[in-house]
Amino acid sequence: MQVYKAFFKVIQKNRAQILIYLVVFMALALILSGAYNPPQDTDFTKVKVNIAFINDDGDSQLVAGLKTYLGENANLVAIPDETQKLQDALFFRQVEYILRVPAGFTEDMLNGKEVQLEKTTVPDSTSNIYMDLLINKYLNTVKTYTTYLPGLSQDDLSQNLEKDLAEQSKVTMISNGTHSIYAEKSGYYFNYLSYSLFAILILGVCSVMLVFNDTDLKRRNLCSPIRSANMNMQMVLGNLSFAILTWLVLISASFIMYGSFMFTATGLLLLLNSFVFTLAVLSISYLIGNLVKSRGAMSAIANVFALGTSFISGVFVPQELLGANVLTIASFTPTYWYVKANNEITAAVSFNTGNLSSIFTSMVLVLAFGVAVLGVTLVLIKQRRVES
Amino acid sequence: MFLFNYRYRLKCIFKDRQLMFWTFMFPILLATLFNLAFANLSSSDNFKKVNVAVVQNEQLDQNPAFVKALDGADNLFVVKYTTQDQAAVLLSDHDIDGYITFDPDLNLVVNQSSLNQTIIRGFLDDFKQSSATITTIITQNPSALANGNLEGISSRTEYLKAVAANQSNPDPVVNYFYAMIAMTCLYGGFLGVKEVVAIQADLSDVGARINLAPTNKLTVFLASIMAATTVQLLELLILLAFIIGVLGISFGDQLGYIALTCVVGSLTGVTFGTCIAAIIKKGEGLKIGILIGSTMIMCFLAGMMSANIKYTVMTKAPILGYLNPANLITDSFYALYYYNTHTQFFTDILLLCGFTLFFSSVTYFVLRRQKYASL
Structure with a gap:
């Protein structure tokens, strides 16, 4: 097993480069699982938009009432009243709506004069429309009262408003069954896994291939007493064990983070999907390993492949946000089908022939990619041998 | 002599394919990927x-x-x-x-x-x-x-009137591109590392030969740095033209100030590289590793991976933002695009000039008058 041992010696020498991608992935996985909490769809909860409320008017019951009303229906974020700080908050979506109550608002409003509040928003956004609806509702109710019940004291007005606006309509939530809180999280985990897997396998396999394809070394190996079939067998074994080892390391954190969830149907399908994907990536890495000539080109190609496929296939940005033509291009990479299957697995509440057939079609396509690329590589190797 | 060196350093840089990939092709590729991936991100709120x-x-x-x-x-x-x-x-x-x-x-x-x-x-x-x-x-x-x-x-009364924050659309996607340009600027450090390696007698044969020549080392080095900055600036302008012209990302319309940011950013990037190469005595691999690692951390803090990080730093730890060249470059573009005033922009540019000065002084004091007992 000299060849097999040599394979892992070369990997050992290149471990620094490979470890970087492992660390990047683990960091991403940890940050994601800590930060992201998917909404629970068993009861209806209204979405609260983040808004900033700035009052240039004096303290009055009317303004306080409006603020309380908005506080119940939106998240009030405290931002200092400075132009740049407000602009920053809006730009980075810390708030999506800035409402400014002008000076003299209470008096004008109670006297039925025309008055307008200033809003600064993300143009055309849905949150903008919703907040307009809420604020106009409150102020129109005030107007109705001041019109039809003139002379109503501010106290009574607030009481009436509070009572009226507490009226709520009934909402029935049709639940699609319970969904594990881990389902969506683990989906992200396995999607990100594709980025590191691509980078690590390309780097690992290429660095070994560069050594073994070196002309002098190859000639020396060919005149060794080991049969060429035996040598190739050991190489195949080396590649496979390296890929499986990488897969095991990358999925290991999922067991720590999601525990027994990984043994449910969803978890097992995710594992199977990632394993199939590993084989396809190995096959692509093997092709690249037989094409690159230098270590510089190797790290360039590893980065381009890992980043490129991840960006267009929906690893970093969800597939539903990508344009149709981007997805068409992406469907020529296995990553697209891998991510598609992951999304379908995690979205499914129960598995039936419908969604399972779609999931397995994706897996078969990923496998087909692997086989096709392997075929091309073998033809390439054969051709080279005949030429030389 | 100066021009001779300048010309040959230019040739050396342009012939280095790996270097050209990382400082030129890679940013263009990344910009294209950003554009493909983020195209629908802001309109998804619509x-x-x-x-x-x-x-x-x-x-x-x-x-x-x-x-x-x-x-x-x-x-x-x-x-x-x-x-x-x-x-x-x-x-x-x-x-x-x-x-x-x-x-x-x-x-x-x-x-x-x-x-x-x-x-x-x-x-x-x-x-x-x-x-x-x-x-x-x-x-x-x-x-x-x-x-x-x-x-x-x-009958409903409309009680709200929209007041725009300013003339530019608050679109967080542009920040990804600004941070990416900051990354390109700091990747100019690759050129800086190359130039230092090429002039230090203990790092390369070319360096040993140059040190033998009866020429002032500072003159030779200035020619190298000029060549590196020229290439960096050229790459940056092509990238900028690509992002604005082909991808259609808005940078505002203050072209003069944008060009100024590019010049200062290029200088900061190249001197950042020379500084790292001068301080770190070990091999070129480690220098490059540290350059990439620190650039990535700085760009992460400037919001290249997630725009919210930049906001968190801005509000929670503004000092960290001012000590981060990548953030300063990003922030210059952001200020030009989004703010109505130039105070923030000039603060950023001045700080960047300060960093450039600092990096060049460190490089200068480490590189000067080095003598070798044996090579």
Whole structure:
């Protein structure tokens, strides 16, 4: 097993480069699982938009009432009243709506004069429309009262408003069954896994291939007493064990983070999907390993492949946000089908022939990619041998 | 002599394919990927009319006021009138965001809680609350109905007027591109490392040869740095032209200031590289490793991976932002695009000049007068 041992010696020498991608992935996985909490769809909860409320008017019951009303229906974020700080908050979506109550608002409003509040928003956004609806509702109710019940004291007005606006309509939530809180999280985990897997396998396999394809070394190996079939067998074994080892390391954190969830149907399908994907990536890495000539080109190609496929296939940005033509291009990479299957697995509440057939079609396509690329590589190797 | 060196250093750089890939092709590729991936990100917030179905039954026919109110809200909703079963099917196929039914009270049926459902809910609440208001008015002042009609209730006044924060759209996607340009600037450090390696006698054969020549080392080095900066600036301008012209990302219209940022950013990047190469005595691999690692951390803090990181740093630890060259470059572009004043921009540029000065001084004091007992 000299060849097999040599394979892992070369990997050992290149471990620094490979470890970087492992660390990047683990960091991403940890940050994601800590930060992201998917909404629970068993009861209806209204979405609260983040808004900033700035009052240039004096303290009055009317303004306080409006603020309380908005506080119940939106998240009030405290931002200092400075132009740049407000602009920053809006730009980075810390708030999506800035409402400014002008000076003299209470008096004008109670006297039925025309008055307008200033809003600064993300143009055309849905949150903008919703907040307009809420604020106009409150102020129109005030107007109705001041019109039809003139002379109503501010106290009574607030009481009436509070009572009226507490009226709520009934909402029935049709639940699609319970969904594990881990389902969506683990989906992200396995999607990100594709980025590191691509980078690590390309780097690992290429660095070994560069050594073994070196002309002098190859000639020396060919005149060794080991049969060429035996040598190739050991190489195949080396590649496979390296890929499986990488897969095991990358999925290991999922067991720590999601525990027994990984043994449910969803978890097992995710594992199977990632394993199939590993084989396809190995096959692509093997092709690249037989094409690159230098270590510089190797790290360039590893980065381009890992980043490129991840960006267009929906690893970093969800597939539903990508344009149709981007997805068409992406469907020529296995990553697209891998991510598609992951999304379908995690979205499914129960598995039936419908969604399972779609999931397995994706897996078969990923496998087909692997086989096709392997075929091309073998033809390439054969051709080279005949030429030389 | 200066021009001779300058020309040959230019040739050396352009012939280095790996270097050209990382400092030139890679940023262009990354910009293209950003553009493909983020194209729909900001428009995904855009309001599209909410699809609702209303179940047609007897109770609905008894509430003409509701149908009237719903008709009046055609800027919010696309309404379909269906049977109960059709509505359920539409909902499970996600063709509608929810359906409204009277059974006999107003009831909204949904299968998820997101903003669109909240809007339908808000509209229904509005309807119920208006009825409550009318009831309150009639109980407290029965003559209101007698004095006039209650038509005023259904006429709505618009109480909001939009005030734009400024002329530019608050689109967080542009920040990814700004941070990416900051990355390109700092990747100019590759050129800086190359030039230092090429002039230090203990790092390369060329360096040993140059040190033998009866030429002032500073003159030779200045020529190298000039060559590196020229290439870096050229690459940056092509990248910028690509991002603005081909990808259509907005940088505002202050071209002069944008060019100034590019020049200062290039200088910062190249001197950043020379500084690292001068301080770290070990091999070229480690120098490059540290250059890439520190650039990535700085760009992460400037919001290249997630724009929110930049905001968190801005509000929670502003000092960290001012000590981070990548953030300063990003922030310069951001200030030019988004702010109405130039105070922030000039603060950033001055700090960047400070960093450039600092990096060059460190490089200068480490590189000068080095003598070798043996090579």
